[in-house]
Amino acid sequence: MEYIKAKSIISNYIENNSWFSINYNMNIYKGCPHGCIYCDSRSSCYQIIDFDRVRIKENSIEMIKKELKGKRKKGVIGTGAMSDPYNPFEAKYMLTREALKLINDYKFGVSIATKSNLITRDIDILKEIQKHSPVLVKITITTYDDNLCKQIEPHVVTSSKRFEAIEKLSENDIFTGILLMPILPFINDSEENIKNIVRKAYECGAKFIFSYGMGVTLRQNQREYYYDKLITIFSNDTVKRYIEIYGDRYEYESIRSKKIKRFI
Numbered sequence: 001m002e003y004i005k006a007k008s009i010i011s012n013y014i015e016n017n018s019w020f021s022i023n024y025n026m027n028i029y030k031g032c033p034h035g036c037i038y039c040d041s042r043s044s045c046y047q048i049i050d051f052d053r054v055r056i057k058e059n060s061i062e063m064i065k066k067e068l069k070g071k072r073k074k075g076v077i078g079t080g081a082m083s084d085p086y087n088p089f090e091a092k093y094m095l096t097r098e099a100l101k102l103i104n105d106y107k108f109g110v111s112i113a114t115k116s117n118l119i120t121r122d123i124d125i126l127k128e129i130q131k132h133s134p135v136l137v138k139i140t141i142t143t144y145d146d147n148l149c150k151q152i153e154p155h156v157v158t159s160s161k162r163f164e165a166i167e168k169l170s171e172n173d174i175f176t177g178i179l180l181m182p183i184l185p186f187i188n189d190s191e192e193n194i195k196n197i198v199r200k201a202y203e204c205g206a207k208f209i210f211s212y213g214m215g216v217t218l219r220q221n222q223r224e225y226y227y228d229k230l231i232t233i234f235s236n237d238t239v240k241r242y243i244e245i246y247g248d249r250y251e252y253e254s255i256r257s258k259k260i261k262r263f264i
C-alpha cells in the first residue's frame with residue numbers, strides 16, 4: 001500500500017449540499033479499484049493519475065480525529081464521492097471503520113455511498129451513530145443483471161450481493177436506499193432493467209431510489225476510457241451511436257429518459 005500526504009481529509013462545512021444534504025465530505029482513500037467503466041473520477045479535471053490504484057492518505061485516522069475535534073458545527077459527513085470507502089483494502093486496513101468510530105465518538109452523522117457489501121461489517125457502529133445523529137446508506141445499483149454488472153463494474157461484488165446488503169442493513173433499521181445511476185444509454189436503460197431494480201429494491205426494504213438525471217456525464221479522459229471499454233465489451237457500433245447522438249456533450253441523457261421517469 002502506498003501512503004500519500006494530504007493536508008486535510010474532511011472538507012469545510014457545506015451549508016446546502018444538493019446531494020443528500022451532507023455537511024462535510026471525506027475521502028480516506030485516493031483512487032478506486034472497482035473498475036466501473038463510466039467512473040467520473042477518471043476525468044482529467046480531478047488530476048488523479050493511475051486512478052485504479054488505491055493510495056491511503058497518511059495518518060488519516062489521527063487527522064480525522066483532530067479535524068472532527070476542531071469542527072465548530074456538528075453535521076453529516078459524506079463519504080464515497082471520489083472513491084469507494086469499502087474498496088477491497090478496507091477489509092484489511094479498516095480505516096473507514098475507524099473513521100466511523102470517531103464519527104460516533106464526536107457525535108456527527110454519516111452518509112455513505114458504496115457498491116460493496118463490506119459495509120454490512122460496520123452495522124454495529126452505524127447503529128451506535130444512529131442513536132444520536134442521522135445515518136444514510138446509498139448502495140449503487142445500475143443493473144439487475146449480474147452478467148452485465150460484471151462487465152461494467154468488474155471488480156466489485158455483483159448487484160445480487162448488493163441487494164443482499166440492502167436487505168441486511170434494512171433489517172437492522174439502517175436507513176438504506178439505492179443510487180440508480182448512471183443510466184448508460186443503450187446499456188442499462190431498458191424498461192425491464194429499471195422494473196427489476198425497483199421491484200427488488202422494494203422487496204429488500206430499500207427506503208428510496210435516487211437518480212440524478214437519467215443519463216451519464218462524460219468528459220475528457222473518462223470519455224475515452226468509457227468508449228474503449230464499450231468497444232471491448234459491446235461493439236464499435238455502440239460508440240458510433242453515442243457519437244452520432246451526443247457528439248462531445250457533457251451530459252448524455254438516455255433517449256428513453258422520459259419513459260423511464262414516467263415508469264418509475
Ligand code: SF4
Nearest residue numbers: 032034035036039083
Ligand atoms: S466504485 Fe465509484 S469511485 Fe470506484 S470505480 Fe466505481 S464509480 Fe468510480
